[in-house]
Amino acid sequence: MSTAPERNIVIIGAGIIGCTTAYYLSHHPSYSASTTKITVLEASVRGAAQGASGKAGGLVAKWAYPKELVSVSFPEHVRLAEQHNGVDRWGWRLVGCGTWEGRGEAIDHDAETGVGADGTRKSLGKTLGLEGSRERKRSDVGLPDDLDWVNEQLTNSYSSMAPAGETAQVHPYLFTTSMLELAKEQGVEFVSGKASAVEVDKSTRIVSGVKFTEPGTSNVQLIPATHVVIAAGAWSPKILPGLPIEGTRAHSITIKPSEKISPYVLFTEITLPPSGSSKHVQQANPEIYARPDNEVYCCGPGDNSAVPETVDDVLVDPKACESLRESVSSISKQLREGAVDRRQACFLPVVSSGGGPIVGEARNVAKGLVIATGHTCWGICNAPGTAKAISELIMGGNITCADLRKLDPARFL
Ligand SMILES: Cc1cc2nc3c(=O)[nH]c(=O)nc-3n(C[C@H](O)[C@H](O)[C@H](O)COP(=O)(O)OP(=O)(O)OC[C@H]3O[C@@H](n4cnc5c(N)ncnc54)[C@H](O)[C@@H]3O)c2cc1C
Structure with missing residues (x-):
């Protein structure tokens, strides 16, 4: 029995x-x-x-x-x-991790053809980030040698968050x-x-x-x-x-970058150029996580959306995902040329x-x-x-x- x-x-x-x-x-x-x-x-x-x-x-x-x-x-x-x-x-692996501060460059939405809907010709983006800036050296701004997927010409500063061996990822x-x-x-x-x-x-x-x-x-x-x-x-x-306990909704995207990128996690502070009807510069603070298997994860800030009935009912705002893509694309050619794989949102549990x-x-x-x-x-x-x-x-x-x-x-x- x-x-x-x-x-x-x-x-x-x-x-x-x-x-x-x-x-x-x-x-x-x-x-x-x-x-x-x-x-x-x-x-x-x-x-x-x-x-x-x-x-x-x-x-x-x-x-x-x-x-x-x-x-x-x-x-x-x-x-x-x-x-x-x-x-x-x-x-599982150890990663470099730091805060990155700098400016983003305008994204050329018609970069493939270089011709806008009204027939205007726009830059193909080959010189993006170089205009008007003095040549910067990695050592001037503290960028590690192997952190080669953010544009050093756009970087104001990079600071490591912790000594090697103290930060990992899963x-x-x-x-x-x-x-x-x-x-x-x-x-x-x-x-x-x-x-x-x-x-x-x-x-x-x-x-x-x-x-x-x-x-x-x-x-x-x-x-x-x-x-x-x-x-x-x-x-x-x-x-x-x-x-x-409360929930805070946050959006994230994953990108398959155009080439393999080195293992770093960046907490960014990006000053974005004016875009659309806005005449003012804007700030964005996406977190960017290079992952093995050539995937990059990027997440944005939280919002006050109410916690829905179940996890399957969480709504994804495509605009929040697009703004994330634009901000990370503005500092990295590999991300700009990559393909977005996932657009998602979830709730962080907060006391x-x-x-x-x-x-x-x-x-x-x-x-x-x-x-x-x-x-x-x-x-x-x-x-x-x-x-x-x-x-x-x-x-x-x-x-x-x-x-x-x-x-x-x-x-x-
Ligand atoms: C954008 C973002 C980035 C983050 N990055 C990191 C990071 O880099 N490192 C880190 O340490 N943390 C990170 N976090 C925090 C981390 O994701 C959370 O703290 C963690 O996932 C919480 O896990 P959980 O199991 O408590 O909750 P959840 O992952 O929300 O799991 C709760 C589960 O309970 C289920 N459930 C709910 N109600 C019921 C019910 N009535 N009956 C049965 N099942 C139910 C849900 O469906 C869900 O599957 C991040 C969070 C966000 C939002």
Whole structure:
């Protein structure tokens, strides 16, 4: 006769936090598939990593924050990459990273023919950036020798963010889905469904299950649970009202550049020339991430768009994507001549009062209810530290890898 497992853990959300938590729980020394059942519940009909975790930059840095999580997360990223061939599997590598400040050059929209709709002839762009500027040397502006895909004539300054070896990257979609696949190999189950509520036993105040609806139906089902991890990113307050999490929408594009470019991540400050009806220069601050496999990821600023019903309902504004393409094209020939592959948007989970993320057991709400969200712009970096801490909490009763009292849900809820 089969017996019920001792632990029934339901993780809500298959973003990087949920999938990496599933990985660490299923690789914990006290895990056994016969005594611990782990379910990852995901609302998207498209599968895992459809939110910020699949559409982020992927920077992993020793200089990220909060320090308590970074000090566990960075070495864990190194270990995971060594253990599972992260170089090939999710594009793990060290990168150069710096702030770049300069001006953008006008984009010649008719560069292919050089003839405008009204018959006017425009520059083919061969001398763009040279007009009116004195010849600049890389050493004058601090550009590293191998950072050859931004125009040095347009560069005012470049400053490295950190010494070599302190900044790395992953492809966030590949990392997240790999974590889930490795967890599934250990017996973790993936269920497609949208969680609507966490059930709590009124007399004991211990979690007892998660209610969810299957995609495309209104049938409410229940998964029994001894532990529930809320890792639903910007959607977390829809499951636990009162959780002080907000979402900020950000757009991004990926470009296949015209030639292979060196591994750098740039935080830019670009002064753009007047365009269209505007007579004023404009500022743009796209982040640009060169990736292995000849892909470049670029993201822009956030906006105040409301968090929609599910991740599948996130709207993409084509104008925001085009403005991103124009700004990055204005400083790099390789990006200007490249082809845009993806145009996308996602919601960054932010703690409304600042600080965060929120990581730990929400004992004041219910025993067995664990929160893991609000990772702002460092969720890719801090997923392993968060997941390790939660696996220790659920499997061993205490977080021992770091002192996370500052992130305790009791401080936020
Ligand atoms: C433009 C941009 C660039 C970024 N760049 C970086 C970077 O370079 N480095 C870095 O460290 N971080 C970066 N981040 C931050 C990082 O992407 C996030 O912190 C991280 O992805 C959050 O992961 P998550 O798992 O908490 O949330 P998400 O990725 O949003 O995942 C939440 C999941 O929960 C699911 N869900 C929601 N509601 C329910 C429900 N009711 N039932 C079931 N499932 C549900 C969603 O469908 C989704 O799959 C960036 C973010 C943005 C927006």
